[in-house]
Amino acid sequence: MEAVMACWELEQSLLTLTGVSPGEGTGATMSDDDDDPAESDPSIYDPAFDTHDSGAFGPLIPTETERTLMERVRQELKNELKNGYKDRIVDVREEILRKRRAGKLPGDTTSVLKAWWHAHSKWPYPTEDEKARLVQETGLQLKQINNWFINQRKRNWHSNPSSTAAMKTKRKR
Template sequence: MSDDEDEIVDSDTSLFDGSFDAIDSLGFGPLVPTETERSLMERVRQELKHELKQGYKEKIVHIREEILRKRRAGKLPGDTTSFLKAWWQSHSKWPYPTEEDKAKLVHETGLQLKQINNWIINQRKRNWHSNRSTSLKSKRKR
């Protein structure tokens, strides 16, 4: 290669080596994009952003629906809860429903048997066992 060809290769290499300190053709310092180039870069950036959003939009919607479904899953309707609490109050000394009680609760609330069983089990864990242990402690102090 001639010296001129070496200079061309060197200048081409410096433009593509990843450094942003390239000197423009007139030797005035770093290259600064023109307004048109900035506009083009912004438009390309916006298009890429839009493509990424479209690509992940379905996944994001699915995840959002799953989160909302899980959030709603643990909540029973207020009137159903009121009915179950009324049963709980009337059976607070021994909150173990018979099969007939369970069938009546299923019919009255519209819940599944498993939901009724879980609600009663959770109520006993949250309220009944703690109330019983508190009353037993107070009896021991006497």
């Protein structure tokens, strides 16, 4: 289905660029699904297709006017597609940046959490009372506070040798 839609869109683009429908002239369109058996039979000769000096079954060489027209259409189609995709790429980029920004906490709240973190770097597990105080100070939800500490411990704590020793001592007790 996507291929059919893509062909239809190309037909519409060609119509817009050239003013000529793909069905005009040969009667064929890019989205024709039925094969004409006469097209595949080499014994059928149609003199209408032999307008150039290339022989009955030789390659058809476009005239200079046709080449110029084909090049102009190719350039226009290329520019139209490039501009169409450029807008879409910008939209996707903005959406990605918007989603990336949405996950970040404000700087003033993280500075409060980091201050607590540095003050308790040997055992960075706040009690429920400390979490309630942090909720009041930062305006964040308890779940956000819990997630921030979980992520902070994953990122930083286990790489600190003094905290690893503290953790082992706590486990032994």
